[in-house]
Amino acid sequence: MKTFLSLFIFLHATVLFSQTGFVAGVITNENKEPLSGVNISYNHKGVVSDENGAYQIEIIANKQTLVKFSYLGYGTVFKTFKGYKNKTIKYSPILKIQSQEIDEVNIRNYQAAQEGIVKLKAEEFKRIPGANAGIENLLMTQPGVNNSNELSTQYSVRGGSFDENLVYVNGIEIYRPFLIRSGQQEGLSFLNSDMTENINFSAGGFEAKYGDRLSSVLNIHYKKPTKELSTVNLNLLGASYTYENLFLNKKLSTLIGARYRNNQLLVSSKDTKTNFKPVFADIQTYLSYKINNKSSVDFLGNIAMNNYNFTPISRVTKFGGLFQPRELVVFYEGNEQDDFNTYFGALSYKYNFTKNTKLDITGSAFNTQEQEYYDIYGAYSIAEVDPTTGNPLYTSGIGTQLDHARNDLDILIQNVKVSLQHKINQHHFEAGVKFQSENIRDRINEWKAVDNNGLTLRNPNLNTVNNQPFDPFTAPIDLYYKVKAQNDVTINRFSGYFQWNKKWYLGDHILWHHAGIRSQFWNIQNNKTQTTSSFQNTISPRFRLSLKPDWQNTDMVFRLSAGYYHQPPSYKELRDVDGNIQSDVKAQESIHYVFSNEYSFNMWERPFKMTSEVYYKQLNNVNAYSLDNVRVRYDANNNTQAYATGLDVRLSGEFVPGKESWVSFGLLKTEENTNNRGYIARPTDQRFKLAMLFQDYVPSNPNFKVFLNLVLNSSLPGGAPINARADNSTTVDRYNFQTRLRPYRRADLGASYIIVDSNKQYTSGFLSRFKELELGIELFNMFDIQNTTTNTWIYDVDSQRYNSVPNILTGRILNFKIGMQF
Template sequence: MSKSAFLFIVLNLIVLGSHAQGMVKVNGTVYNEDHKPLPKVTVSLLGLAGTVLTNEHGQYTIQSRLSSFSLKYNLVGYKVEMVKFNEKKGTELTKDVVLKPDVKELKTVKVTNKQNQLANGTSINVTDISSLPTVSMNFESILKTLPGVSTNNELSSQYSVRGGNFDENLIYVNDIEINRPILIRNGQQEGLSFINPDFVSRARFSAGGFNARYGDKLSSVLDVRYDRPDSNQYILTAGLMGLSATGKTSFKNSHLLFGFRRKDNRNVLGTQDEKGSYRPNFNDLQALYQYDFSSKFSTNVLLNFNSGSFKLIPESRETLFGTLDNPMRLKIDYEGQEIDNYYTYGGALTSIYQPHKNFMVKWINSYFRIVERERFDIDGNYIFEESDYNYGGGGFGPVKKNRGLGSYYNYARNSLTSTIAATEIKVEQYAGKHELTYGARYELSRYVDRMNEYSYIDSAGYILPNNSNSFTFEDAIFSSNKLLINTLSGYFQDSYSLSSKTDFQAGVRVNYNDLSQEVLISPRLLLLYRPNEYKLWRFTAGIYRQAPSYRSIRELDGSLNLDQQSQRSYNVSAGYDYAFTALGTRLKFTSEIYFKYSDRMIPYLVDNVRIKYLADDIAKGHTYGADFTLGGEFVKDLMSYFRVSLLKADQDVIGDSYVKKDANGQNITIYPGYLRRPTDQRVNFSIFFQDRLFRSPTYKVHLNLLFGSKLPIGSPQAATYTDNFRIPAYRRVDIGFSNDFLDPHAVRKPQFLSRYFNSVIAYAEVFNLLNINNTVSYLWLKDVSNVNYAIPNYLTGRQLNFKLIFKLKNK
């Protein structure tokens, strides 16, 4: 061996020896309460990079470079143990630890509670709402990670469930049915939804097969509860996109929830192709007060005022589209502006009488008024250009040829006022093995609608000559409607325990409205079988009816089809849930297959987030698919979910046909038959994953990934049977990073913060991390040959956001 090599080895041994002498070494064994060794216990240095696992004999060895440190002992099913050390460097000591069972955690392995089982719903982990990175700032964003839900617009709180459209979803807050504005055309005009996330104490969602106590719609139910707070809480959230302030106060015989929210997402909207002055302004003020007159009788009032204003002065737009063989560029210069506003006000008064634990009556009276106005007067001068593809640098290169010039003009002065008043009685009663629930509801809906809109395309400015008419009006609507609808409905439902492992639920809804003058009867049943507390089989079947609404009877030209009949769907589903231990944690697998046949439904078009019904037509169709979800605490105290949904939805518009020429030049009639429904999104995949960073209990990462396959779409000037165009797949990755400075496991807590706050959490979020251009709809323009071009309307690009959440201390 050479002298240099020998010297190198000696120096390394000296360095390693001196380093080891500066470390504190801890040996030991981890036992359970029966003094049996526990293998695979995670032993970690709190706040430092150091983690080991106990061996098959429960033994461990770990070293710390600090003299003062803490060790954390963690194993699924046992309470976390923390041990502090303050030793001299170079010390070696032995520390044995006994872990106690976490009874509360062991119970979470059960599939779900009985209430969710009988509702055929998914319980939503409401603590995840604040951590979910989302542009819309609405509670409904969490639904897009759930089985059966489809979406392709991060700006919108609307969603499609198992092939249904946006109008087929029920939303309840404390048993009060919530209605949405109607005139909103795209997600950027949407503001804050009714649900205040800070108020929510529990929520569950059913993607189908819901029971008879819920109303008369076809697709889904979101049931949200605002409950009495456990203690006084005051929460302030402030960020680049808005702010909110929430207070929860509990008194001797009453409690009060009050909150204010404000949203301003102009920074996000500025990432779109359409450049201009965006001035969105959305506000929500909400309060719930409940007074308990006695242990048997209480009354609460829920009040809400929600307003939205969207102003846009567009300046220009440049969109690149086409293919590698035929790359195109669209440039538009704008004049004019768009001003949309709405406000909703109203509330509900609920009285609750419970003379004993087996009987409860609720009397709910509600009144809501929604006033909507949209005004736009926009002139766009556009130019089509063919360009070369820049193979070297990627993207589109210099202009090769001008395809044409033109202009289009959009004008609207529309208003809609909706008034919904209702009174309802709900009864819940237990009688032996029977759980009975029944009730009745009367609703009055009034609509005053004025539509004045049109658009035209002027092709006179084309560079190349065009022999066709240069000036055409399109989508001209001039109408004025007033409508009053009275609806009476009722339901009866019985949940019965056939055995300790089997439950049967049967119910029926009856609905009558003076618009269609039909008596709608909707029987529904549910069968549950639990072989043990970790497995669950369920089967549902039912008939679901949706009565005509003002939106569904309004034709594209603004006229009303007052003879429209209700939509009807026959649904069956079967599901299997399984809770198990794997990957060192508790996991839950849920699955469901379903089939829906509709012998009468109203076909529709989807334009961004607006549903346009073909009110004079009737269709029949099928929907079938499967949902799969795997969820659990892959990281202690942080829930993560993986979801895959598959579906196929088709429809056949009864009596539709068109004429075309055959090979011999003869006219033949074509009957299209079954075609894809506009919401036929075959594959949906989502991940909501949470983890800790830097081996720290306070630094966390929150990843939200969404994928939705292509959707069918066609030109608005063409018949629906030509909808053979496709919106590209929706791909979205949002990521957030957070740190709770006052986390109970934090090594060092800022004293000036801990003096006034229980929690201070900082979030840094990156929306659309991969900067993917997702298409939400198309702008249809014509070239010199009178050929329609579909210019994609892209959604938001990459954007950085910051926010802080402060939770004040009680004094």
């Protein structure tokens, strides 16, 4: 019996420990160059990486294994893995040159935490599904970032407008087209995810070196090539090609990207039937030439051409809910022809006096030429609907509407910026100055004529009195809405900043501080009236304090930020609802108070991070606006006060071994008070947000990957008719339109199969030509939820009320894609 029991235990242990998993990856240095011959030791065993830096080791399942990566001249990396039966864990360490001081490594480890920045590697999230796949699609899963319109890449942060966000590429500020009215007009974002290496994002409390905006900063770093590589991506929505290489004895790095996009598949899933022929294309290049060990020259250029040809045919939309169901039917004639052409170029010279003193001189020019022409006639009817059968019972209103526009815009923005950085021990000083000139030539001619039940509707804010039949009605026939103006404006801006960062030691605790100040002076020259405004200026002090306590077994960073953030008016903010320029508009002001905590811990023996932030923003001199789809129309005054407050929480980590995923949660309340009339919800008052980005793979076949992008946003305010004003003396008062849209709920699912990658190479046959090859399938809006973005407002003469008809977004769509590198 003893012999049998011993034999059983031995066989059981043999089977248990014969279950193994794998760890594989590619080892590179900080320049992303593969390192061959790296020593990899574990469990008294050892292997070395191959000539491509690739390695694979076998470890025991359900047991912790410590792996050591060492290479002469580089720092050693230790990593603990828990093996899983027949599963491969992907891990690609980056070895750093050993001459770096330990103190510098500590700063790097906590740099993002103490700055309050979310840092992401673009390569790790390039397969995330979304109707607008790319960097903005990734941002929508972050707490505090909202956009309830999958056709648009614009976003609001913590209650701000779309115009309150800074975007940089390699330290160069990026601009968007101005006349965009709807998400389906946007086409391509400037940011090319195939060219991107790192993504840095701050939702508030950011440093003084970042420009004059109220809400957030997105800082993108394009990659510098280390070898020749071509990347091609094809799908039913478009295509892209990226080429990277080194020339001139590896002194010139070249990165070129070309993209094409067609939104026809998305737009055809909406409730409006159309003939839609858009052409969205761009070409972008990033060149970097290393003159010597001290200096380099960089060039960033972009040409984008968006042609939007839209011919609506018909629309059928049911609205009103269960208790008062109705149906809108519209038949259209006419079309819309829009062109948005942008040209951008920036040249940057960098010089390192010493390793601690750096100079950067950058000049850039941006030109956008935009045309918005449309004549669209619609004949509509509104019918009461049987709630049980869904069939129309009778028609309660009929009418026609003619929309007309001939809008042209030409903007040229030129600037030059000089910045200097200097380090003395733990002190880091940075200062910069910038001059910018903006020339805007704008022609606006748009109007709307409305007929309802045989009566021509005039602008309701004209307060036309009609006492028929007792008195004759002699008022002239007028348009329901019209704007006609022509502007020629030059804006000159001078700005500068200074900031001081330092790391302190309080015993074994680490303390960082940031103190900075920035200022801007500007004036406005109206070339049409030959008048020039006096200079206005802002002063914006900012402060941040971050603490890393030396707590045993607890890795936390606390951060407190406060500061003044000003937004001097752009051209859009100077133009009022009648199209006229108001040169006396002041800069909007936002006072940020942010307290946050970042807690790093292990769960399921894998790394996780919990980030939580509580914030309050006091908004003064607010330039109130109305929002229709993505079109922002400002009041062009500073008669409003507002606030925004909320809580953002983000849990990220390896829910699946080797793959980062996260869950985001946000609470927000933002309200405004115009002319002391009381607080109402701002257009971006989205009270609740839950988002999840999840990556997984099949354990028995890690080459098969699955991705889930889930967003749940509470309802937004539904907006107001185009004639609405925040004025109780007008008939159409924004304060009387406080209904909300439906909650925004969307789930996008993606799956891909890796045929070729760095760990799965072919030495012969057709597949040997590829460095990477993968096939993918995506299901957008997998539950086919009818989300909405703003309302169409139809006035009914009989009931003398406005009907709010929701504008339905895209339905369920299947997309196929293929990606390759060679």
